[in-house]
Amino acid sequence: MKPYIWARLLLGAAILSVTSCAQSLPQTPAPQPVVPTLPATSAPKATASPSDRYLDRMAIIDARKDFRQSPNPGYVLDAHSVIRFPSLGPTGVIIIGDSILTGWSGYFAHVFPNAFLDGRVGRQFSSAIPIWRTLQENGMTHKVGYVVVELGTNGEVSPQDMQTFLQLVGDRQVLLVMPEMPRSWEHEVQDLYLQTAATHPNVHLVRWDLLSRNHPSYFWTDRVHPTWIGIQVMVHAIATDLQQVIANKHN
Template sequence: MKKILFMLVVLIFGSGIIVAGEVPEDIVFVGDSIMDSSKQYIAPNFKNPYFDTKISRQFSTLPGIVTKLVENGKLKTTLVVHLGTNGKFTDKDFDYVMKMANGKDVFFMNTAHKDPWEQEVNKKLKEKVAQYPNAYLIDWYSYAKGKNQYFYKDRTHPNDKGQRYYADFLTNEIKKHYLEENKEEENKDTKNNDSLKNNPSNPQNNDGNSEKIIDLRNLTKDTIKNY
């Protein structure tokens, strides 16, 4: 039994996957062929994930996809998007998606490929994400660019090894986000509790030994001796 548990721990941590405590269920993943090729490695890392991926998908189709997800009750918690490999997108596309997300967390993964619109897409994603408090950027470009051992000859689509590399990276980024968010909340609660403990006006800090207020004008000699 101990041997089995040890092997399980090695498999989990050896894969580079962060085991998180409070990661949302029912995360929706929308992407093109890059995500599509790796979804079999992503799926086991989350509870009840939903994938809508398609080869050669354009970012411009995202508003329609998200509309259907909302109408069908699929978008319950978090949306993860990896599009832009096959072309640019407009402010209108992005803004519509964020409106439909209605405050839910939306992660946008940038692109790593050899086409001329790569930098334009990545720059615009960074700018648009900064405009929304519930939008987050996953920097696939910095993580994967130039690591040709993980890609086919087109330097765009991950090979078998790269698909696992992609899945581990995406999983870690999402789980790390929620782990850090939970830590921040815990630290905030601890700080608030410490502040209350150190506040002399807090009734809970009163040990019952209130100070005696003495009016010296009304004291007699015998009374003074008692003090």
């Protein structure tokens, strides 16, 4: 046999041998691109519920509360009703409420010096309609851009009354303070507030229900009226949400 034929046979055998060995070795996967791993703390934010996100945003309240052992005597009012006019500038905010607003009207006025306050013990949501009409007739709503409603504790809120009130208010920004109380109409009122905020871009919720839940120290023994600790949380939640609404409106 010619020499070059032997060389070709030997080369072929070597190639077969190498190929056979390569097939018998474990295959090394091709390198994959490195995907950066997000920090563990970022994961919950993507799936956090609206309630959790609200509570996270409201955590700043602890840094803003007055942290006093007892309220200033001027913060408390023992009366059946109260009307307070702004002490600073024209009326930009109107706050309509019940005994919660009435009893702590001095503190509300301290935090909202340019607000007009109208509170009455036992007031129901339906009363907000004639109150607004009276204020409108007397020229009190001309420069008002924001309306806070702290009602719903003393009775059911009908969808008709809600729609009538919102029609009167027009395109002003409305903040509904979500009531939290152990009464039979609680969930019905809360559901209506949730539905209203979901269908009206100018309606916003102050989630007093979330902030006060599992905090018995926020309430007196009736589990309805807030203590000094509780009212600080409620009022500063209103202030924080109001600041957010104002910022969003001007952006």
